[in-house]
Amino acid sequence: MHADAEVVEPTPSGPLDRIDLAILDQLAHDARSSFARIGSQVNLSAPAVKRRVDRLKARGVIDGFTVRLDPAVLGWATEAYVEVYCTGSTSPATMRQAFDAYPEVVAASTVTGEADAVVQVRAHDVRHLDEVVERINAEPFVVRTRSTVVLTPLVRRPDLPATPR
């Protein structure tokens, strides 16, 4: 071991190259595509693609592979953004623990602005949504909520575009 001018990456990193991004693009489009088919798109052999994918998984760039489901077909027809106002010093950890317990919660984050958090909720119908919002309201750290119900979904992306910085 010797000290260089260059810093050695602690996590096996280095920036994603054009090929990595192309592979991610392919996987975003079809995560069950074969390595050979991906390889033919990015001019690489199947083993080479597999190695890159393994590396991307190890680095945490790839978090996993999931199925894209049509919420409506599954009976999750109602969606809402719920702004949550909390008591003075509610920690993010407390909120996370609470919201994580709801299967109806798709996403939740603390936010800037008047509200403390925005929670995205999926429900079967308005009655179900109402029930979930009531339960959130009943959480000890919640002062009040303000719901914005989705009328028409306009855009819904598979995942993030693998655009280079």
Add this chain to the structure above:
Amino acid sequence: MHADAEVVEPTPSGPLDRIDLAILDQLAHDARSSFARIGSQVNLSAPAVKRRVDRLKARGVIDGFTVRLDPAVLGWATEAYVEVYCTGSTSPATMRQAFDAYPEVVAASTVTGEADAVVQVRAHDVRHLDEVVERINAEPFVVRTRSTVVLTPLVRRPDLPATPR
């Protein structure tokens, strides 16, 4: 071919059974899992699982398979909910067409409440986010916007839970 008392489904439908939901659960957890492995979880042979998955795809329940990427690692560190206020009679189609053109737009929907639409935006940083919001503001049908920036992501579900109705 003969006429029965039973009506033949035009779309190959019928409700999802317990096994279908279990399969979707497995795929949500790992979309690249083998049919054999899924089968062992749901007590079914690999071909049987494949046929069910094919059927679920044909029915539109399964929309596709994608990779889950860590936004932060890819350089998409900043996220915001942008409420959009539109001119009198802006059609959802107009909005969809406009928002679809932004790679930074993750999701967009028309909503109840004061605003006409909520647009979820992913950006590299606050400067980038600001630029995107400016562009949205410049859309001919947009009167004004109100952005809520994400501070800490608390919950982010892979996809919808395959809970029966």
Add this chain to the structure above:
DNA sequence: TATGAAACCTAGTGGTC
């Protein structure tokens, strides 16, 4: 250090019962 070719083994797929 990353790749390609080949070998080997596991999984996908269509037919049959």
Add this chain to the structure above:
DNA sequence: GACCACTAGGTTTCATA
């Protein structure tokens, strides 16, 4: 839906640049 046979894809090894 299971079983079987066949094909295709995943994974490891090894040689190479």
